[in-house]
Amino acid sequence: MADSTHFLINETAVREMGLKDPIGARLRIRTVPGTIIGVVKDFNYASVRQKIEPMVFQFSPKDCQQLYIKTNPAGTESALHALRQIWKSYYDDMPISYSFLDESYQQQYMSEQKQGTLFNFFAIIAILISCLGLLGLCTYTAQLKTKEIGIRKVLGATVFNIMQMLNKEFLLLIIIANIIAIPVALYFTSNWLDGFAFRTTVPITIFLGAGILTIMIALFTVSFQSIKAAIANPVKSLKDE
Numbered sequence: 141m142a143d144s145t146h147f148l149i150n151e152t153a154v155r156e157m158g159l160k161d162p163i164g165a166r167l168r169i170r171t172v173p174g175t176i177i178g179v180v181k182d183f184n185y186a187s188v189r190q191k192i193e194p195m196v197f198q199f200s201p202k203d204c205q206q207l208y209i210k211t212n213p214a215g216t217e218s219a220l221h222a223l224r225q226i227w228k229s230y231y232d233d234m235p236i237s238y239s240f241l242d243e244s245y246q247q248q249y250m251s252e253q254k255q256g257t258l259f260n261f262f263a264i265i266a267i268l269i270s271c272l273g274l275l276g277l278c279t280y281t282a283q284l285k286t287k288e289i290g291i292r293k294v295l296g297a298t299v300f301n302i303m304q305m306l307n308k309e310f311l312l313l314i315i316i317a318n319i320i321a322i323p324v325a326l327y328f329t330s331n332w333l334d335g336f337a338f339r340t341t342v343p344i345t346i347f348l349g350a351g352i353l354t355i356m357i358a359l360f361t362v363s364f365q366s367i368k369a370a371i372a373n374p375v376k377s378l379k380d381e
Contacts, residue, residue: 145174
């Protein structure tokens, strides 16, 4: 039997055809009859957005249009040089064309990479705007409570007590915002992952960590104004009032 009539199929093809013992089974691809001589494990040959479909490999040197060569990163240049020399000896008047498989796979996820870059950019902008808003709100709150802060300091309140008084209101608002935002973010993240045939689960710890990080950033932002208000001279603040 000629080699051109030998086929390799993947595991999905075995399941789709309902073959219990695929080795040696007869198979016809279009007008080419042949025998299955092996089964290869399923692998992703397209984007992970697509499910693995049945695949049949046929040995047909006459119809070969591409050649795949495996090499290590250190030997890439030497391998390309050897390929150019071999190609030139057979096709001196035709330029060689080649590409790297990892770059081809990367092209499939360019949209996701661009989305990630945009999300990171806008997230940084949103954090900066939020921090400026918090700083302004804390400054306004401290001005409204200038007299109260002065009286508390005269009565023996420490800098930590003043900071605690100013920060607890913002801390409560941030916690409420996280309680609202985390389920919404989890919903949209799950919907986005549903577009992939192969997906990972989203652990809730990621959102909890993000919530804790926002609290830390917010407290770090408002603490500047809180410390400034707490260490101010109470006599001056009461006199101004």
